[in-house]
Amino acid sequence: MNKIYVSAGAVLAASVTGAAWLMNANPSAQSTDDAYVEGNIIQVTPQVGGSVTMIAADNTDFVKAGEPLLRLNDVDAQLAVSRAEAQLSRAVRQVRVQFANATQGKANVTLRATDLARVQADLARRRQLASSGAVSGEDVHHAEDAVKAAQAALDVAQQQLASSQALVDKTTISDHPDVQAAISQLRDAYVAANRTTVRAPASGYVSKRNVQIGQRINAGSAVMSIVPPDQMWVNANFKESQLRQIHIGQPVQLVADVYGKSVRYTGRVIGQEAGTGSAFALLPAQNASGNWIKVIQRVPVRIALDPKELAAHPLKLGLSMHVEVDTSQPGNPSVKAANTVYSTDVFEHEMQDADAAVARIIAANVGTGQLAKVN
Template identity: 55%
Template structure:
């Protein structure tokens, strides 16, 4: 019986396949290249995920007490600056305003009366002086005729009594004039003390009436509304808040080991968890805080103990955002951000050393309060003054 020998294998079949080894080597090379590129790009940059959107939360408060009658906005509503938000019952303020107007008008008229009285007493003083001169002439003439016996001693005595009465009348009138002058000397009608007091009271009443209409100090979204219709409110109590959505920035909390190369003015790329990774915000470092977050906490950590454990501290870094990008992709307070800072340029300052040249934030809703009140005062004074006679300064 003959046995069959198997055919010898071909050289291609006997040679082991090297495809898996080549693929593995290629993958390792690609990984090393990717790591090299990543390392090269990460050099000169610092990044953190501990970053959040922050902004101003403007509280709307009342400057006067009153009862709420109207609320013109609710949470999530947009409101423009100077728009009325809350209206208080104005009845009491209107009554006080009308009373103050009447008091100012009366003060102006009383001041006019005092100026008239001064003029009247000045005329009486002139008259009394004439009476004194006449009485003196009578006494002198009678004394000259007394030697010839043409005038009796009784008549001379009578003339002397008339002179004494004239002098006494002059002194009394001069004292009365001094009393009146004490009320108006070195003043005009508009600078009279009684008029100034009444004018100040009218300004107070007008401003109190004006403040029964509570307006928004800034433009933004309403949030945290707590006021209700019919509620009695007191000055300083927060009624609601307005968040200006165009005034937002990012606070990035970098580790203390990361801040060595951070400088003011360095460019920043940011991504928000609220948007896709394709949405990139651009910003600039505008300042590094004066301390770590724990240093300004309500209860700072006390590390002078035996059980001390080192905790990595973080320093808040403020980043200003591109306003146009924020307008296209609005941000809300508290949103998480991923931040990457390009630290290749380190010529900027580490800390701010320049003083602000203008206010960081301001509102103009109160600018015209006093101006409008002054206009009301001017109207009342003009309606009750005698411009032809009472604006002359009276000197003692």
């Protein structure tokens, strides 16, 4: 008898639970528990290689964009900077010599032109005197030779001036090709030295640190990861039979197991993956066999979360979520009108120190008035 009462009580409880679920369930909704939190995992990779001399962040630490994460031995980089600075100084002084040669060439042309005018006047005067017999024909011949020599000297001076001007014509010291090449080398050296300090490309929590002090690392190797807490979404894996009612822009109610039903998130459907989960698996299913059994496939549906709710109740990657899409709403494709863009400005200031060094070195090695263009 007691067993009968217990069985009846269990049936009654199950009936009440089922009735309550039917009363509270939204008939115009599609739901799933096969949903998980996902987000960006930003790999931190040094742009140059070297030995690690300092690690400034560890797993679970929160870092801001631009903060140093680790530092590499920069001795070789600083030596390269010193060599590049010396090369720029040498290039500036060599170009100064080229400008001086061009100026000297102009003066030499003027001198040779003056000499030619003088001997031409002397020849004309001797020819006048030769007609009266006051000057011998030999003196006139010598005067003619002097004119030819002066003309040749002027031609040589003009060619030398053209050669000198070809090196500096329409340039200044700062934009001369030789100086620009040295500037480029100095910038390369400064940027390489600056990159020995690896900085956080975005704000977030550090995870997967796999580098140690003294370790030699190569450029491009992943040393740690950063997870931005504000760049998270939910991928809900709906059955293929549910997809016909799910559209972009439909409102979504979400519950995280970590907070329970007391905390509800609101979101929007922003897209569906291009294939099922099995289609993108490492080993896709091969159904062309004799013993085929149909398995209902699931397609990941991406759901954007409310940023304010996410900030108030942060989530972790991989947490389980219960998702309920209100399919009574027609959806709004404009919710996903533009592609998502992620960017960082951490690397935009790498050239500042280099440009300051370039200006300093040129100012220290250029002469007064040498920046004017040579016409």
